[in-house]
Amino acid sequence: MSVSRTSDSANSRQKAEKLLADRFRCPLHLANFPLAGTLSPTSGYFQFSPGVICYGQCASGTPAQRVTDPLHDARRYVTLNGAHSVPLPFDPLQIIDNLRCERYLADSPGDEQPLPANRFFRNAYYLLRPLLPVPVRKHLQQLYFRSRDTIPFPKWPVDRTVESVFDQLLIFAMKAGKISRMPFIWFWPEGAPSCTMLTHDVETAAGVEFCRQLMDLNDSFAVKSSFQIVPELRYPIPDSFLPSIRERGFEINIHDLNHDGHLFTNRKQFLKRAERINRYARQYGALGFRSAVMYRNIDWYDALDLDYDMSIPNVAHFDPQQGGCCTVMPFFIGRILELPVTTTQDYTLFHILNDYSTRLWKEQIARIRNAHGLMSFLIHPDYIIDEAARRVYTELLQYLTELRAEGETWIALPREVAGWWRLRSEMELVQEGNSWRIQGKGSERARLAYAVLDHDRLIYEFR
Numbered sequence: 075m076s077v078s079r080t081s082d083s084a085n086s087r088q089k090a091e092k093l094l095a096d097r098f099r100c101p102l103h104l105a106n107f108p109l110a111g112t113l114s115p116t117s118g119y120f121q122f123s124p125g126v127i128c129y130g131q132c133a134s135g136t137p138a139q140r141v142t143d144p145l146h147d148a149r150r151y152v153t154l155n156g157a158h159s160v161p162l163p164f165d166p167l168q169i170i171d172n173l174r175c176e177r178y179l180a181d182s183p184g185d186e187q188p189l190p191a192n193r194f195f196r197n198a199y200y201l202l203r204p205l206l207p208v209p210v211r212k213h214l215q216q217l218y219f220r221s222r223d224t225i226p227f228p229k230w231p232v233d234r235t236v237e238s239v240f241d242q243l244l245i246f247a248m249k250a251g252k253i254s255r256m257p258f259i260w261f262w263p264e265g266a267p268s269c270t271m272l273t274h275d276v277e278t279a280a281g282v283e284f285c286r287q288l289m290d291l292n293d294s295f296a297v298k299s300s301f302q303i304v305p306e307l308r309y310p311i312p313d314s315f316l317p318s319i320r321e322r323g324f325e326i327n328i329h330d331l332n333h334d335g336h337l338f339t340n341r342k343q344f345l346k347r348a349e350r351i352n353r354y355a356r357q358y359g360a361l362g363f364r365s366a367v368m369y370r371n372i373d374w375y376d377a378l379d380l381d382y383d384m385s386i387p388n389v390a391h392f393d394p395q396q397g398g399c400c401t402v403m404p405f406f407i408g409r410i411l412e413l414p415v416t417t418t419q420d421y422t423l424f425h426i427l428n429d430y431s432t433r434l435w436k437e438q439i440a441r442i443r444n445a446h447g448l449m450s451f452l453i454h455p456d457y458i459i460d461e462a463a464r465r466v467y468t469e470l471l472q473y474l475t476e477l478r479a480e481g482e483t484w485i486a487l488p489r490e491v492a493g494w495w496r497l498r499s500e501m502e503l504v505q506e507g508n509s510w511r512i513q514g515k516g517s518e519r520a521r522l523a524y525a526v527l528d529h530d531r532l533i534y535e536f537r
């Protein structure tokens with residue numbers, strides 16, 4: 075890894091400003107974040123204030139190779155020299171990218187990484203899975219995932235590191251600019267405090283069969299959701315199946331190609347499969363995608379001709395592929411928008427954690443609402459045919475629709491969430507005398523908000 079050169083720093087500064095504006099849609103000229111010092115030759119873990127764990131190169135101290143090592147606190151080395159400039163001992167763009175794109179996994183040897191042994195287990199397990207009786211399968215998974223909730227990073231059960239880094243950057247920028255109230259474009263339409271979306275991956279023929287009942291159940295709560303369909307080999311797709319989903323106002327997305335667990339095994343095969351996936355997406359009128367078992371290699375995503383992906387968990391301690399994007403907000407990977415899965419999926423809850431309650435989901439909901447984020451759920455029709463599981467899901471629907479009734483969340487289809495996020499990303503705040511106006515397509519649904527500096531904290535207000 076090379077040390078960043080002076081010629082790169084102006085570029086990086088521009089990008090960093092844009093980064094802050096992209097999160098808050100606040101005025102562009104807010105602050106500069108020049109690099110203070112020389113970045114460490116290698117990447118590693120450090121903190122940006124206690125508990126906010128970052129990964130990347132650092133100029134103020136040596137980043138640790140393991141997240142469990144004592145971590146350098148880079149925030150203590152940020153000095154405000156005024157004049158809209160906040161020299162930082164790291165490249166904020168690199169840090170955010172390493173978190174959201176899970177790049178901290180690539181060259182770090184920590185226990186939390188997908189070690190070869192883990193990869194071996196994963197492949198062997200996936201190969202044998204169809205042959206194993208369910209109780210054996212569950213037992214193996216419980217052994218494998220034991221004590222995953224104690225891994226310090228990403229933080230279980232919801233990781234909001236990206237939001238914490240952004241907030242800290244905005245606090246520094248506001249202090250440097252002596253600004254106490256920063257106008258920005260609120261995260262969700264009509265000023266909704268949070269956003270919720272429900273998605274269903276259809277795994278088996280039994281799942282296909284159960285979709286109608288699941289739509290009835292969702293409709294009884296006036297909730298629409300998306301169904302991710304495996305286009306090849308997995309199960310027959312009756313002619314009437316896709317129209318029956320579409321005509322009821324539910325959404326159809328693509329779930330992998332054939333769900334054999336090998337979508338990302340090699341690049342050549344992936345490109346061939348991506349072509350087929352793109353063709354099915356056009357045929358189904360689908361805009362979104364989720365891979366099998368949430369396996370992912372985002373560096374290959376540019377071959378997918380889709381509007382959004384939903385394959386990255388917020389924290390993946392209980393998934394076969396480790397990692398997590400450490401954010402509860404949508405974000406762009408090139409031209410594809412990522413709508414991360416921010417809550418524990420039903421299979422993990424019921425069969426690995428052995429929890430037949432909404433306790434964990436409610437805890438995650440509370441944490442995500444606190445960050446005004448996206449609460450995205452993955453519920454499989456296949457796994458809620460069972461009555462005990464269905465009761466828990468029904469309770470979740472009850473809880474979410476109560477929140478909606480109280481004006482606490484916007485429940486929307488993935489395509490609506492993605493559509494909104496794209497529009498918002500194009501909107502601008504323009505100054506008109508002493509006030510601000512939101513400009514751009516869809517701005518009639520947008521709300522002007524203010525980030526208010528309260529000592530070392532940010533408070534969001536609408537007026």
Ligand SMILES: [Zn+2]
Binds near residue numbers: 275276329333366367
């Ligand atoms: Zn699946």
